[in-house]
Amino acid sequence: MSDAPQNAARWAYLRSQVPAMERTTYLNAGFIGPMSNQVAQAFRDRFDLEVTWGPTTRVVSEDRMAITTRLKEAGARMLGCDVDELAITGNTTEGVNIAVNGVEMRPGDRVVTTNIEHGGGLMPAYRLREHGAELAFARIDAEDGPGAIVERFDEALGDRARLVILSEISFSTTQVLPVREIVQMAHERGATVVVDGAQTAGHIPLDMHAMDVDAYAIPSHKWLCGPGGMGLLYVKRDRIPDLEPVKVSGRYAASFDYEGKFEPNRDAVTKFEVSTMSSPAAAGMAAAMEQYLESVPQAHWDYVRWLNIEAERRLASIPGVELTGARQEATRSGLFLFRLKGTDPAHLAYYLQAEGGIVCRSVKQMDSVRLSLNAYNNTTDLDRVAEYVERAAMKGIPEAVLEAARAAAGPVEA
């Protein structure tokens, strides 16, 4: 990681292309990212084509096929895999569910997950326990480095592990997990590994083949800043045949008739795709991945972690501020976590937006506020956060804002 931002012109350009940055200090891509002009235009162009010509005309049908190809080609480049290892999904959680529920479980098989998962990975694990699996947790602390994390997995795996479900970047502790090592260890014990990549796509460089993971699910709408309702599921080629599709459509059939003849297409990843998708959302996600790839993933990763260090430099010295996220070189990400002693983080996040136009969220599990530092952000944004946090630390949150924060339904913690 360099100590100065490389490619400054690229980050400034990206910033200029995000309309939401003209009105807010947007630091919430780990929840939902703001679309750029290019992404919005790709979405609109496809939407307008459908409206103008009708969705089943030849021109629109051909465009739909071109979009699917573009989506999977950009996905394969970003994920370091082949096009025919990618299924289109609606979001990360759907991808995780497809993979997890596709694994044949025997009574007493162990499922391993962590104490720092989002509901999108945790609930599928609990559901398996409801159906007879044994559930074990690798208990991870925000301070843990890769060595300690691997040890926790080693203990949790035991010798009956059948399935491992984990996030590569934790939404709560902000930590990067050493997935490659965990996959290797799990495979040695015969377990399948499903990764929740909700916080990674458009954030950290990815290489499915090098990671050797069995399945990896990503969304469009977080760090990539694509539209909602779209995602991709990677399934390693030699695992496609034995993962059972949990929902099926005509795409599952190699051939069938109405007299009882049915040949499933077990080997095609498209067996996991169910019926009609939103083409405008697919066009938007394709554009988002292309824009991200143009920035060069490693440069993007270096930049957001540099911003994280800059955030630390600005916030650490504010009285009452505690830094609560991952800060080791190996675990630090573009997510930044802090709390202000004596202040409910949900109220602080509310205050930051209401008074400072700073959009971020609280994370109940860590009793903290979380900033998502993406490529369109810069140190001006961090100065603004520091200014308003300092104001809250010195003067407290005004009673009227607190009242509004309490009255609000509460930040939705997706």
Ligand SMILES: Cc1ncc(COP(=O)(O)O)c(C=O)c1O
């Ligand atoms: C780690 C993690 N997993 C899953 C999700 C849910 O993602 P999606 O809406 O794509 O299903 C989130 C959302 O914040 C997340 O942070």
